[in-house]
Amino acid sequence: MKRFLVAAGLLLLLSGCSSSTAWGWYVIDPSTERGRINLQFLISGFGNTILLSVIAAVMSMFLGLIVALPGLSDQRGWRWANRVYVEFIRAIPLLPMLFWVFYGLPVVLKSMGIKVSIDPFWGAIITLALADSAFTAEIYRAGIQSIARGQREAAQTIGLNRAQTMRYVILPQAIRRILPPLANQFIYIVKMSAFASVIGMQELTRRANELVVTEYRPLEIYTFLILEYLVLVLVISQAVRWLENRMRVDER
């Protein structure tokens, strides 16, 4: 029912658009040469958006685990380090962080004697991974802490050490609670990746911006851009739902 409503709404919007004189869909009309070229230009942004998001998400998953572990420590100092990282990273808006990484970080590195230039691609990935890691770290921590204390105690009484308890008892149970929210987090990364356009990364949003400058049809082009993200996110959320269902089947 819900899906039907959404589809009907979209259809109404699009059909209304095409008949209205205020809209100029010709810019991306696939029946014309110019429309085809423009469409191709816009759609070719998918590759980089997906690549950016996937690499950033994988990095964030590893970084998040490294950040989460001290948060689970008995020692106050480690837990404190985890809190500081999470609170600090979480407090920085993405755009300023992106500027800092892209324009500032090379200067910092240079002063430390490391000469690297950061291109828009890696600048965007580092920023996205960094910003997201605070959230993935919290997902890991919550997932691991949600496993009842009795599990740890039972593992201890049959002689498992800490690492074995984590590996054979806690993590296999926690992973079922961690994976769905982690996959959800991926949707945020995809949306956040639009910011990469401001440092010149050729992804979906950048392409749309550039086309708007030459064609001057912002309404149609940005509408199309939103639909592009919508399709991407719907595909991912469908995959997440499939994953969640599978996890539920496994839960006995």
Next chain:
Amino acid sequence: MQQAAIELVGVNKWFDSFHVLKDIDLTVAPGEKIVVCGPSGSGKSTMVRCINRLERHQSGTIRIDGIELEGEGRNVRTALAEIGMVFQQFNLFPHLSVLENLMLGPLKVRGKSRAEAEQIARRYLDRVHIPEQADKYPGQLSGGQQQRVAIARSLCMEPRIMLFDEPTSALDPEMISEVLDVMVELAAEGMTMIVVTHEMGFARKVADRMIFMDRGEIVESNPPGPFFSAPESERCRAFLDRILQH
């Protein structure tokens, strides 16, 4: 004199400012069965949990087979390996089958092969009378069956001492006896046992000694005969009256 299996001397423990264990002295001989009872919050569970180090005591001495539980040395781990524990909430690993629950310790801690571990697991599953449940998952079993699996899981580590922390308190009444029966059999085989329970029928049958705890102290410690017929302290008498009146 024979080496004590468990020895507590002047053990004290606080949870923040709350004094849970007050100067606990207790000596358990090898093969001895002790039943501990007392009102809730009296420190029974905490005492048992200190013996296998799920909780740390703050002063006094705890020795297992003469080895003092102090620091993190190898001998402390060897001593703890002698102790099995059964929890009120079973604490089976829900993501592993019954057989895998039992095999985990032998495989990862004792370094047995899969075949050996499975053999051990099946032997103890027989002992608790549910060999047919080997391939099920804990969530598919009744409470009584789960608790028997938990007992078998402890036994797979071949401990000389078994601690039971209210093993039947979370069970429906009709399942209590199947668990107690297994414990009675275990007792008959010479296992050293400390059992926290309010199942007084079981206590009369199995206990060599009854211990009554109240407000963090061992108030009374006697063989079941005199313990039930002529409790020495007023607190113990009042407690027994309350739990035995029906």
